[in-house]
Amino acid sequence: MTTFDANGVTLERIREFVWELPQEGEMRSPARVLASEALLEQISDDKTLEQLRNATHLPGITNYAICMPDGHQGYGFPVGGVGAMDAENGCISPGAVGYDINCGVRMMTTNLTYSDVQGHEEELVDALFDNVPSGLGGGGIVESDVDTVEDVLARGVDWALEHGYAVEEDLLHCEDEGMREGADPSKVTQKAKDRGKNQLGSLGSGNHFLEVQRVTDVFDGEVGEAFGLEKDQIVVLIHCGSRGLGHQTCNDYLRKIEQQHRGLLNQLPDKELAAAPAGSQLAEDYYGAMNAAINFAWVNRQLIMHRTRQVFERVFDRSWEEMEMNLLYDVAHNIAKKETHEVGGEQRELYVHRKGATRAFPAGHPDVPSAYRDVGQPVIIPGSMGAGSYVLRGGEASMDLTFGSTAHGAGRLMSRTQAKQDYWGGDVQQELQDRQQIYVKAQSGATIAEEAPGVYKDVDEVVRVSDALGIGDKVARTFPVCNIKG
Amino acid sequence: MPFELREHTADIAVEARGESLERTVAAVADGLAAASCDEDEIPADAGERFDLSVVAESREALLFEYLDELIYLRDVRLELPVENRVRIQLEHSDAGDAANADAADATSTPDTDDATDAADVVGTAGTDETDDRWSLEGSARGVPLTEIDAREIKAVTYSEMRLEAVDGDPDSGTTAWEAYVVFDV
Numbered sequence: 001m002t003t004f005d006a007n008g009v010t011l012e013r014i015r016e017f018v019w020e021l022p023q024e025g026e027m028r029s030p031a032r033v034l035a036s037e038a039l040l041e042q043i044s045d046d047k048t049l050e051q052l053r054n055a056t057h058l059p060g061i062t063n064y065a066i067c068m069p070d071g072h073q074g075y076g077f078p079v080g081g082v083g084a085m086d087a088e089n090g091c092i093s094p095g096a097v098g099y100d101i102n103c104g105v106r107m108m109t110t111n112l113t114y115s116d117v118q119g120h121e122e123e124l125v126d127a128l129f130d131n132v133p134s135g136l137g138g139g140g141i142v143e144s145d146v147d148t149v150e151d152v153l154a155r156g157v158d159w160a161l162e163h164g165y166a167v168e169e170d171l172l173h174c175e176d177e178g179m180r181e182g183a184d185p186s187k188v189t190q191k192a193k194d195r196g197k198n199q200l201g202s203l204g205s206g207n208h209f210l211e212v213q214r215v216t217d218v219f220d221g222e223v224g225e226a227f228g229l230e231k232d233q234i235v236v237l238i239h240c241g242s243r244g245l246g247h248q249t250c251n252d253y254l255r256k257i258e259q260q261h262r263g264l265l266n267q268l269p270d271k272e273l274a275a276a277p278a279g280s281q282l283a284e285d286y287y288g289a290m291n292a293a294i295n296f297a298w299v300n301r302q303l304i305m306h307r308t309r310q311v312f313e314r315v316f317d318r319s320w321e322e323m324e325m326n327l328l329y330d331v332a333h334n335i336a337k338k339e340t341h342e343v344g345g346e347q348r349e350l351y352v353h354r355k356g357a358t359r360a361f362p363a364g365h366p367d368v369p370s371a372y373r374d375v376g377q378p379v380i381i382p383g384s385m386g387a388g389s390y391v392l393r394g395g396e397a398s399m400d401l402t403f404g405s406t407a408h409g410a411g412r413l414m415s416r417t418q419a420k421q422d423y424w425g426g427d428v429q430q431e432l433q434d435r436q437q438i439y440v441k442a443q444s445g446a447t448i449a450e451e452a453p454g455v456y457k458d459v460d461e462v463v464r465v466s467d468a469l470g471i472g473d474k475v476a477r478t479f480p481v482c483n484i485k486g
Numbered sequence: 487m488p489f490e491l492r493e494h495t496a497d498i499a500v501e502a503r504g505e506s507l508e509r510t511v512a513a514v515a516d517g518l519a520a521a522s523c524d525e526d527e528i529p530a531d532a533g534e535r536f537d538l539s540v541v542a543e544s545r546e547a548l549l550f551e552y553l554d555e556l557i558y559l560r561d562v563r564l565e566l567p568v569e570n571r572v573r574i575q576l577e578h579s580d581a582g583d584a585a586n587a588d589a590a591d592a593t594s595t596p597d598t599d600d601a602t603d604a605a606d607v608v609g610t611a612g613t614d615e616t617d618d619r620w621s622l623e624g625s626a627r628g629v630p631l632t633e634i635d636a637r638e639i640k641a642v643t644y645s646e647m648r649l650e651a652v653d654g655d656p657d658s659g660t661t662a663w664e665a666y667v668v669f670d671v
Contacts, residue, residue, distance in 0.1 A: 099643075136636045137631030195562060198564070248554075417491055
């Protein structure tokens, strides 16, 4: 049997791109890494494998803890991690969801082509940067009060529809139609609401961005047509999450778990894996709060999309309807959802945690919106600002291999401190413009350096593995035109 | 070193060391500010000082609550907290008044370089028991976010968190401390 050894961890090769860490010691299940050898070399460079092994200690973990091809070290649970815990006898873990609840990506299509935008790039990037709040303390698109936040938490994009920030069609192209059932605003603390109030409709900073892109390749014409994608078309990608409201919600519940479920916590190898036992009051409370934060994030991205439509209207002097600026889809990649999966021939209800992983349900699955049920759920894989992104569709093998999941991006390769030593923001910005005609604008040069294309893994390789495994099939590739970030 | 920023694949870590628990905790907070904005870009005289307080059941939980509170206050005050100062006290839920009195005496000169660490001299019962109550009174200068280009640190994490006495009894009051904290970016 072929094995791969790294940092005291030995993985066994099950088949091409599937590696297994056998169950031993206190592990409650084996773990699996889905990667090529090249990606595995990178994944094993930091503590990803150790964190993946730690994740198998969570109660009720079913089949395997799984690391996606873009996995890297996070905190507690690795980024790129999928863990399905039994919803009756297992647990729900805020640490396995992550701080930025419903951090995710949405793509909006247009009927503009690259030639329509050429010559307008600087005007467009400036207008987007001036009108879409980003960075720290930049406020939000909506000046909200406590009542507004409560309403957003309870109703999600339905709130945006009522207030003129969305149209019906937007809801039909969003998971759960933009409103998570079971959202309970009363379980979100006042502190979290206070933070969210100033930030509704804002990108934040770090790896979050808004990018105008052009479609460079359509690999699957039939699915591409169903998604409304064709070569040379302009699309817009928006990547952000639930802002301070989500971050605070995660920490509030980590602390509650620490105080109320210390016994379980003490069994876990990393405090950041803190979990509430399924069926406990705290598990119910966290699920209600997390679902509310999911709604907040959907509205956040919706508001940014609404503002982007307005910016395009001004720059291109026609209505957004005329430019057919329609939501293709919105995917979450930091989330836990109660889902029914087949396990050992039985239907079981599981809390499927996806932390830096994207749901990728195949064609025919009842939870795929009717607009895409015949072809499979759109999956958006953002790459770095110099490498392009992918649109996939949920693959047939995803239900068996990954609880209906695939990767969420390129995955970081280099630390932020190292990136700032290796790159200077101004140089990166100029090179992207001169060599690749990509116009970038950010609140600080340091952010550009930290997000330089060279700090990420090869997104092509990540997608190659996803496609080959049949968990997320390639549909189209896009390339940046303008990028704004915090 | 009061603190150093340490590498982490996706996020950022702060490692701090101080001659007392209080100075170490404050140094981590200064590290949080440095992770948000280059120190030489922070104007020396912008912003007013403000106070904050947190309580928790252990030293580590207190550090977590303190950093969480600083991030919360940053978002609601729209100010980056810098030049952090702290006083820490331990109150025993059972022992009550005696321990409180000890702690209060030991922190009679707050916010000065000569201040003695209350938490370090409370006595032999200074362990992280869950029925203990640790309290922190802190202050910071709030630099308006409009005056700096600051990067958002999303949250403090417990991942790999370390807060430990170096070469000595954590309750002795003469021990140096080290801390390591990973922040989500």
